[in-house]
Amino acid sequence: MQTTVLLYRLYDVADEINLETVETILSAQSTTSRLRLSRIPPKSIHIQNPPVGVELGGGKVSLGGTDYDVFYSARVYDLGVVSIIMRVGLAPGTGYGEMKRLSLALEQQDDYEKLFRTQLEKLQQVMSPALVKKGLGDVEEDFTVFFFTDWQEDWDPLPLLLGEEGPFSDWVRRETLRNSFSYSPDDLVIITWDSALVYDASGSTDLPDLLEFANSQLLELRYYDGLLTGEMEKMYDDLALVERGSSFQRLRHYRSIMARLMEVVTEVTDITERIHNSIKVTEDIYYARIYSAALGLFRTGVWMESIQRKMAVIQQNYSMLSDEIVTARATWLEVAIVLLITLEIILGLLQVF
Template identity: 50%
Template sequence: MREMRGSLWFYRLYDVAQDIDLAAAEKILALYKPVSRMRLSKVRPRALEIKNPPLTVELEGTEVALNGKTYRVAASARLYDFGVLSILFKLELPPDMSYEELRSLAVAAGEASSLSPWFAACRDELIRQLKPALTGDGFTGFVEDFLIFFFQDWPCDWDPVPLLLGEEEPISQAMRQEVLRNLFSYSDDQIIITWDAAFIYDPSGSTDVADLLEFANAQLLELRYYDSVLDRELAAMYDALEEAGRGGYRRLRQYRNIMRRLMELMVEITEVTGRIENALKVTQDIFYVRIYTAALKIFRVEEWLESIDRKMQVVERNYSLLSDELITHRFMMIDIAIVVLIAFEIILWLFTLK
C-alpha cells in the first residue's frame, strides 16, 4: 500500500489589538524565537503585493490527545498589522495511517476542544510579550477557526470530501457536488475549499495556498469585528439621540458631541476597512487569483463589507440630519438676532423723536 504524507493544520485567529506594529513585534520576538515575514514561495515578486507582510514566529510544540491517541504538534503564530493574531498547530499524521483512521480523526478534529487550552495559553503569552507593539484593545470574543488537511502524498483512491465535512456517514451525491464546486487544480496540485476547512494536495510541500486561506480568514475576522463595532455604536447613537431630545437647552451641545463621535467613527471604519481590503493584492498569478477570490466568496467577505457599508450609510445619514438641525438652529438664531437688532434700532429711533 502506498504511504501518505500529511498533516492536519488547526488554525485559531483572534482579534488582539486595533493595530500591531510588526517592526516592533519582530524586535521583541526575535530575542526569544525564530521569526520571519510571510512570503509565498511559488509566486513571482510582481505577481502578488502584500502591503505589510505578516510576521511569523515559531512556538514550542506540544503533545495533544485526539481520538484516543497522542500526537506531536508543531506550533507557530502569525501577526497581521490590522490587529489579528493567528495561531497554527500542525499535527503530523503517521504515514501508515489507514483511510478509515484518517476519516475518524477528521470527525474528532472538528470537535477538538482539547486544543482550546493550548491555543488560549499561546495567545495570552504572546499578548503579554507583545504589549509594547499593540495599539488599542482587542476583543477575544471574536475568533475564527479553520482546519486544513495538507498532503504531499495522497492515495488516488482516497476520497477527501468526507474529511472536509467531518462525516463518517455516507455522503449524498448532491452534497458531494456542492463541495466539489470549489475544487481547484494546477499541474499535480489539488485544492478544495469549504467554509471552515480545506483540502490541499501539493507534492512540493508549498504552503502558499494555506497562507492565502489564512490571510482571507484574518480579513474575515476583522470585518466581522468592525461590523459588530458599528452595531454597538449605532445603538449608542440612538440612545444618545433619545437622551439629547430630553435635554432642553443642552440638546444642541449634545448633538455636537454626537456628531463629533460619528465623524471619528466614519474616519476610523473607512481607514480600517480600506487597510483590510488592500492588505493583499494578487495581480498576475491566475491560479492564486482564482483561489483567493473563491476563498473570499466562500467566507462571505463581500457580505460583511456590504453590511459595514449599509451601516456606514446610516451613520452618514444621521450625521447629515444632525448637521441640518444645527444649521437650521444657527439660521434661526441669526434671524432672531436680526429681528432684535431691528427692534432695537426702531426703539432708538422712537426715542430720538421725542
Template identity: 40%
Template sequence: MKAESLWATREGGKVSRAQLTSTPPKALTFGVAPLQLSLGSTRLLLGNREVTAELSVRLYDFGVAALAARVAVADQTWDTFVADFDALDRAVGPTSLAFWTTLLAHVREVVLPALDRPAADASIEEDYLIGTVQAFSEPLDASALRDRVDIAALLSGEKRALSAASRRELLARSFSYYADDMVILTWDRAFIYEPRLDSDVADVIEVANAQLVEFRYYDTLLDDELPRMYERVENARGAMSLLASRRFAHLARRLYTLVAEVTELTERVDNALQVTEDVYLARVYSTALGLFRVPALSESVDRKLAIIRDTYAALYGEASSRRAELLEVSIVLLIMLEIVLMIFRH
C-alpha cells in the same frame, strides 16, 4: 517594527514577515505582510497517542491574530490520516477554545504596547482545519487521487457514508494547477495535495479567514452602534434649543470619527492580499472569500457605514441650522437692544 522588537526581547523566538513561497511578488503579494511569531510547541493527544504540534501566530496589520497548530505525520494509511485529522479537530477545534485564548492572551500581553486601539473583547473567532498531503506511497495525479482515497470523509468529519449529492457538494470547490496537485475547499475544512512543499494555497485561505473575522467584528460593532446612535440623536433633539446645536455638533464629530476609523481599517482588510497575475491562486482566494461570505459581510458593513454617514451629514446640517437660528436671534436681540437704548437716550 515595535512588535517584532518586543517579541524578540521578551520571548527570543523566531520572528519573520510572512511571504508567499512560490508566487512572484508582482503576481500576488500581501498588502502589509503579517508578522509571524513562533510560539514553540506543545503535546497533543490524538486518539491514544501523543504528538508534537508546532505553534505560531500571524499578526495582521488590520487587527487579526491568526493562531496555528501544525502536526506533521508520516507513513500512514489514508484511514489513519483521516482519523488523526478528526482527532486534531477534537483536540484543538471549536470545543477547545481555552487552548487558543491562553495562547492569544500570552501574545497580547507581549505585543500590547505596539497595538493601536486594541479591542477589549476578542471573542470573535473562526476555526479552520487544513489537511495537507505532500506525497503518497506511489505517484498519483489529481484525477486518480479522487478514485483512490475518500477525500469526502476527510472534509466532512462524518463516520457514516455520505449520499452522492453530499459528496458532490463537498468536492465541488476543487482546483488543480498541475496534474499532480489539488485543493478542495469547504466552509470549515480544506484538503491540499502539494508535492512541491508550496504553502501559498494555505496562506491565501488563512488571509480569507482573517478577513472574515475582521468584517464580522465591524459588522457586530456597527450593529451595536446603530441603536445607540438613534438614541443619542433623539436625546440631542430633545434638548433645549440653546444646547441642541452643541450636542448635534458633538455627536456629529463622534460619528465622523467612527466612520473614519472603520473605513480606514476595512480598506486595510480589502487590501490584505493583492492579486494581479496568478490566476490559479486568485481563483482559490476568491472562492474562499465567497465561501466564507466575506463579500456579503463587507457589503453589510458598507451599508451600515452609509447610514452613519447620512446621519452625520444630517446632524451636521441640523447643527449648522441651529447655530444660524441662534445667530439670527442674537442679531434681533442686539437690534432691539439698540432701539431701546436709543429711546432712553432721547
C-alpha cells in the same frame, strides 16, 4: 511540510499592530519571518505589509484517545489580527485512514480549544508594546487544513472536510466539491466554509498561507461590522436621551455625537481600504482564482456590503444632525436680528420723546 493537520484560530487583539516592533521583540526569543509565497515570483502577488511569523514551541494533545505531538506557531498581521496555528505531528507515511479518524475526533471534541487561548495570552503579553488600542474582541475565526503530500484518487475527501462518516447525497457531494482546483497531477485544493484539503507533493504551504490571509480579512470585516452595529445602537440611544433636554442642550450634544460619528467613519473607512489593499494577486491566475473563491465562500463581500450600508446610515444621520444645527443657528441669528431691529426702534422712539 509533511502530511499533517493544521488548526487555525484567528483573533482580533488590537486596532493595529506595529510589525517592526513585533519583529524586534520576538526575534530576541525565537526565529521570526515575514510571509512570502514560495512557488510564484514575488511580483505575482503583492502583500503590502507581510505578517510576521514565529514558532511558539510544542506540546501534546489527546485527540480521539490518541496522544499527538503538536507544534505551535503564530502569524501577526498589522490589521490587529493574530493567528495561532496548531500543527499535528503525524508519523511519516500516515495515510487516509488515520486522517479520517483524526477529522472525526476534531469534530467530536473541543477540549483542546483552550490551548490556543493559552498560546495567544502568552504572545500578547510579550508583544504588548506593539499593540495599538489593544483589547481582545469577541470575534474569532477557526479554520482547518488537511495537508497531504500524497493523495490517491480513490480517497474520499468529504469525511475529512465535513467531519462525518457519511454516506453523503449527490447534492452534498456536489456542493462540497464545488470549489476544487488543480494545477497539475501533483496538487489539489478543495475549499469549504471552515476547512480545506490541500494536496501538494512538493510540501509547499503557499495555499494554506493564502487561505489564512483570506480568513484574517474575514475576521476584520466581521469585527468592524459588529463595531458599527454597536455604534449605531449607541447613536440612537444618545439621540433619544438628547431629545429630553432643552434646545440649547440638544445642539451641544448633537455636536458631541457628530464628532464621535465622524471618528468612527474615518476609522472604518481607513481599515476597509487597508483590508482591500493588504494583498493583491496580480499575475498568477491559479492563485488568484483560489483566493477569489475563498473570499467568495467566506462571504467577505456580504460583510463589506453590510459595513457600507451601516456607514451610509451613520453618514445620513450625521448630515441630518448637521442640517439641524445649521437650521438652529440660522433661527437664532434671525431672532438676534429681530431683537436688534426692535432695540433700534425702541431707542429711536425714546429719542423722539
